[in-house]
Amino acid sequence: MMIYAVTSQKGGVGKTTTTVNLGAGLVSQGKRVLIIDLDPQGSLSASVGVHLIKTSLSDVLLNPEWIKNAIYPCSGGMNVIPASASLANVLLELSDMEAPAWRLAQALRYVSNLYDYALIDCPPSLGHATTNALTAANVALVPLQCEFLSLRGLADVQEISRAIQDTTNPDLRLRVVATMYDKRTIHANDVLREARLALPGLVYETVIPRTIRLAEAPAMGKTILEYAPDSNGTYAYCALATEIMEEDKGY
Amino acid sequence: MMIYAVTSQKGGVGKTTTTVNLGAGLVSQGKRVLIIDLDPQGSLSASVGVHLIKTSLSDVLLNPEWIKNAIYPCSGGMNVIPASASLANVLLELSDMEAPAWRLAQALRYVSNLYDYALIDCPPSLGHATTNALTAANVALVPLQCEFLSLRGLADVQEISRAIQDTTNPDLRLRVVATMYDKRTIHANDVLREARLALPGLVYETVIPRTIRLAEAPAMGKTILEYAPDSNGTYAYCALATEIMEEDKGY
Ligand SMILES: Nc1ncnc2c1ncn2[C@@H]1O[C@H](COP(=O)(O)OP(=O)(O)OP(=O)(O)O)[C@@H](O)[C@H]1O
Ligand SMILES: Nc1ncnc2c1ncn2[C@@H]1O[C@H](COP(=O)(O)OP(=O)(O)OP(=O)(O)O)[C@@H](O)[C@H]1O
Ligand SMILES: [Mg+2]
Ligand SMILES: [Mg+2]
Numbered sequence: 052m053m054i055y056a057v058t059s060q061k062g063g064v065g066k067t068t069t070t071v072n073l074g075a076g077l078v079s080q081g082k083r084v085l086i087i088d089l090d091p092q093g094s095l096s097a098s099v100g101v102h103l104i105k106t107s108l109s110d111v112l113l114n115p116e117w118i119k120n121a122i123y124p125c126s127g128g129m130n131v132i133p134a135s136a137s138l139a140n141v142l143l144e145l146s147d148m149e150a151p152a153w154r155l156a157q158a159l160r161y162v163s164n165l166y167d168y169a170l171i172d173c174p175p176s177l178g179h180a181t182t183n184a185l186t187a188a189n190v191a192l193v194p195l196q197c198e199f200l201s202l203r204g205l206a207d208v209q210e211i212s213r214a215i216q217d218t219t220n221p222d223l224r225l226r227v228v229a230t231m232y233d234k235r236t237i238h239a240n241d242v243l244r245e246a247r248l249a250l251p252g253l254v255y256e257t258v259i260p261r262t263i264r265l266a267e268a269p270a271m272g273k274t275i276l277e278y279a280p281d282s283n284g285t286y287a288y289c290a291l292a293t294e295i296m297e298e299d300k301g302y
Numbered sequence: 303m304m305i306y307a308v309t310s311q312k313g314g315v316g317k318t319t320t321t322v323n324l325g326a327g328l329v330s331q332g333k334r335v336l337i338i339d340l341d342p343q344g345s346l347s348a349s350v351g352v353h354l355i356k357t358s359l360s361d362v363l364l365n366p367e368w369i370k371n372a373i374y375p376c377s378g379g380m381n382v383i384p385a386s387a388s389l390a391n392v393l394l395e396l397s398d399m400e401a402p403a404w405r406l407a408q409a410l411r412y413v414s415n416l417y418d419y420a421l422i423d424c425p426p427s428l429g430h431a432t433t434n435a436l437t438a439a440n441v442a443l444v445p446l447q448c449e450f451l452s453l454r455g456l457a458d459v460q461e462i463s464r465a466i467q468d469t470t471n472p473d474l475r476l477r478v479v480a481t482m483y484d485k486r487t488i489h490a491n492d493v494l495r496e497a498r499l500a501l502p503g504l505v506y507e508t509v510i511p512r513t514i515r516l517a518e519a520p521a522m523g524k525t526i527l528e529y530a531p532d533s534n535g536t537y538a539y540c541a542l543a544t545e546i547m548e549e550d551k552g553y
Contacts, residue, residue, distance in 0.1 A: 060343055062426035063314010067451065091428075092311055092458070094451050139428065175313035175426040177342075177390065199521035200318065200345050207343070236514050238521070263487050270450035270489070 052163040053299050055170045055192045056184035061204035062175035064196040065230035067094040068265055070172040072284065075127035075274035076292030082167040085122070088134035089155075089184055090174035091142070096133035099125035100272025107135035112145065112183075115158035122162070127274035130166075145179045152179075152219055156187035177211060185212065186219040189302070194230045195246055195254075197239035202246060225250075228291060230259040257291040260284070303414040304550055306421045306443045307435035312455035313426035315447040316481035318345040319516055321423040323535065326378035326525035327543030333418040336373065339385035340406075340435055341425035342393070347384035350376035351523025358386035363396065363434075366409035373413070378525035381417075396430045403430075403470055407438035428462060436463065437470040440553070445481045446497055446505075448490035453497060460501075478505045479542060482512040508542040511535070 057070045067090070074084045088095035088108060096102070106121040111132060118132070125131040145151040159169055171184045185191055191212050195201055205227070212225045227250055233239050247254050259265075260283045268278035275284040308321045318341070325335045339346035339359060347353070357372040362383060369383070376382040396402040410420055422435045436442055444459050446452055456478070463476045478501055484490050498505050510516075511534045519529035526535040 061314070061345075062312070063447070092455065094312075094454065097454060098451070176429075178427075178429075196314070198517040200349070200517075203345065203348060204343065233514075238514055238518050263484075263489055266449040266451075267489050 052159070052166050053168050053190070053302070054159060054188045055168065055190045056173060056181075056188035057170060057192045057194065058173040058181055058184060058208065059193050059201075059204055060175055060177050060207050061196070061201045064201050064204075065194040065259065066175070067098060067172050068269075069192070069194050069228065069230065069259070070095055070170045071098050071127070071269070072265070072275045072288040073291055073295070074129050074168070074170050075276045076288040077168050077296070078128040079276060079289060080292055080296060082296070083165065084129045085132070085162065085166045085169045086125075086129055087132045087155075087169060087171045089171050089180045091134060091136075091139035092174065093134040094269075095172040096131065098269035098272065099127065099129070099131055099274070101125050101131055101133045104133050104135065107138070108132050109135060109137040109141035111158045112141050112154045115154055116161060118158040118161050126272060126277060142179045145183075152182045152186045155183040159187055177207070181211070182215070185215040185223060188220070188223060190224045190226055193225065193227045195227050195242075197229055197232045197242045199238070199242060202242050205246065205249065225253055227254045228257065228259065229254065231261040232258045233261045255291060255294055257287060257294050259287045259291070303410070303417050304419050304441070304553070305410060305439045306419065306441045307424060307432075307439035308421060308443045308445065309424040309432055309435060309459065310444050310452075310455055311426055311428050311458050312447070312452045315452050315455075316445040316510065317426070318349060318423050319520075320443070320445050320479065320481065320510070321346055321421045322349050322378070322520070323516070323526045323539040324542055324546070325380050325419070325421050326527045327539040328419050328547070329379040330527060330540060331543055331547060333547070334416065335380045336383070336413065336417045336420045337376070337380055338383045338406075338420060338422045340422055340431045342385060342390035343425065344385040345520070346423040347382065349520035349523065350378065350380070350382055350525070352376050352382055352384045355384050355386065358389070359383050360386060360388040360392035362409045363392050363405045366405055367412060369409040369412050377523060377528060393430045396434075403433045403437045406434040410438055428458070432462070433466070436466040436474060439471070439474060441475045441477055444476065444478045446478050446493075447481055448483045448493045450489070450493065453493050456497065456500065476504055479508065479510065480505065481510040483509045484512045506542060506545055508538060508545050510538045510542070
């Protein structure tokens with residue numbers, strides 16, 4: 052099982068949208084996919100139509116061996132471990148526990164033979180949640196909104212992943228996907244060019260266009276493949292899935 | 303001095319953009335404005351062209367009486383208290399200090415006769431930074447991106463402000479400003495209508511349109527009034543400033 056942590060300290064860059072729709076793209080190519088909502092806001096859980104559940108991610112962080120009780124079927128043919136209101140408190144309490152950074156990594160071991168991919172949606176911060184995700188992950192996938200303020204966040208992520216590589220996870224790879232790209236604006240082109248120059252070989256060829264369909268789909272609790280199968284959003288996330296699967300053949 | 307905390311747990315909804323440009327709009331109407339960067343990412347500081355400073359907000363949280371040393375002139379005719387790399391650590395250490403939620407409120411007392419408005423840019427989370435801002439503030443100003451995932455965040459902010467009203471700040475008012483509104487999409491209209499129904503009397507009449515100029519301006523370290531004075535972004539933020547000043551006459 053390949054584990055991707057979808058992460059960025061910058062808010063609103065498309066972390067949740069990428070987790071949901073890359074997941075759906077991987078399913079459409081025959082992969083078994085688990086998505087995990089590590090954000091106390093619960094945007095991922097809402098986006099795939101999962102509400103009011105009994106066991107959730109906070110239970111898993113407290114008792115990693117219970118992980119199978121917190122897995123639910125959801126949109127897009129995926130399974131999800133949802134967030135609940137208690138997640139924010141549990142994340143704060145982690146520091147009093149044994150091996151706090153390893154809780155999620157430990158839990159995912161119990162299901163590593165059941166899925167081909169696990170995608171973790173992170174909150175827009177660099178606290179315990181993100182440390183847990185980067186410790187468990189093979190790849191830190193950073194969505195880069197093609198705007199100036201999001202470009203600034205790239206330096207932070209590089210710093211953090213280096214820190215994780217030096218401590219809990221030496222094999223962590225960093226990858227960047229451009230999102231909300233509007234080819235009509237010079238600004239978006241400038242930002243994309245700058246990111247490719249700054250991070251040679253780390254930015255995927257596939258670029259996700261800005262399209263309102265991607266903002267509408269979560270209101271229906273659907274993936275873009277279900278909500279608008281013949282749209283640019285669907286084509287882009289399926290292309291990203293193909294590119295990622297191709298690269299992972301080498302690992 | 304009126305203190306506004308610009309806050310939302312949801313990322314990328316326009317907190318930083320609103321702090322910068324509402325501030326500039328207030329200056330254009332003759333007000334003296336201080337803006338404060340409470341986000342360790344430092345988006346606000348970068349947006350107004352302030353880099354590599356000596357004393358910053360983390361020093362103020364440690365020693366509130368030093369606040370005047372951390373004030374710098376910036377774009378838009380404003381003054382700014384910038385963030386620095388040490389802010390994330392200082393925010394974590396706050397819980398070991400005396401009256402951790404009051405540090406910013408205490409500091410702002412030293413300058414309350416020098417400014418008409420203080421606007422605080424918050425990070426996309428509900429930790430110590432946001433608690434400090436809401437304890438110090440007269441108004442919690444929540445930018446609402448006109449999209450489904452941002453609408454979900456409104457319930458959280460209402461809950462938090464009620465908790466702050468019951469503990470440290472009984473007079474805290476909640477206000478919402480619609481941002482990134484694209485009148486051509488049904489989705490934006492639906493979200494705006496739902497927000498006005500859910501929060502009668504709390505959503506400003508002024509709506510900030512989606513315009514690429516607002517994403518370009520921070521790359522130049524300028525406010526929208528300086529970067530594109532004859533643009534929809536400038537008109538909208540000036541209208542918001544007028545609406546806010548009008549309402550504050552009653553307080
Ligand atoms: N390519 C796209 N085109 C248009 N809208 C998009 C696109 N990707 C995401 N969105 C919308 O932009 C907003 C931000 O995206 P999203 O919530 O996925 O970002 P995030 O990084 O997960 O945010 P947060 O930091 O709050 O977790 C959402 O309303 C989403 O529906
Ligand atoms: N009305 C608007 N029209 C177009 N783009 C906008 C508008 N307002 C903000 N933006 C852009 O959208 C992105 C998100 O805005 P901003 O960074 O201000 O949000 P934020 O809530 O402060 O994000 P964070 O949660 O990371 O602090 C930025 O690239 C900004 O330039
Ligand atoms: Mg998200
Ligand atoms: Mg911001």
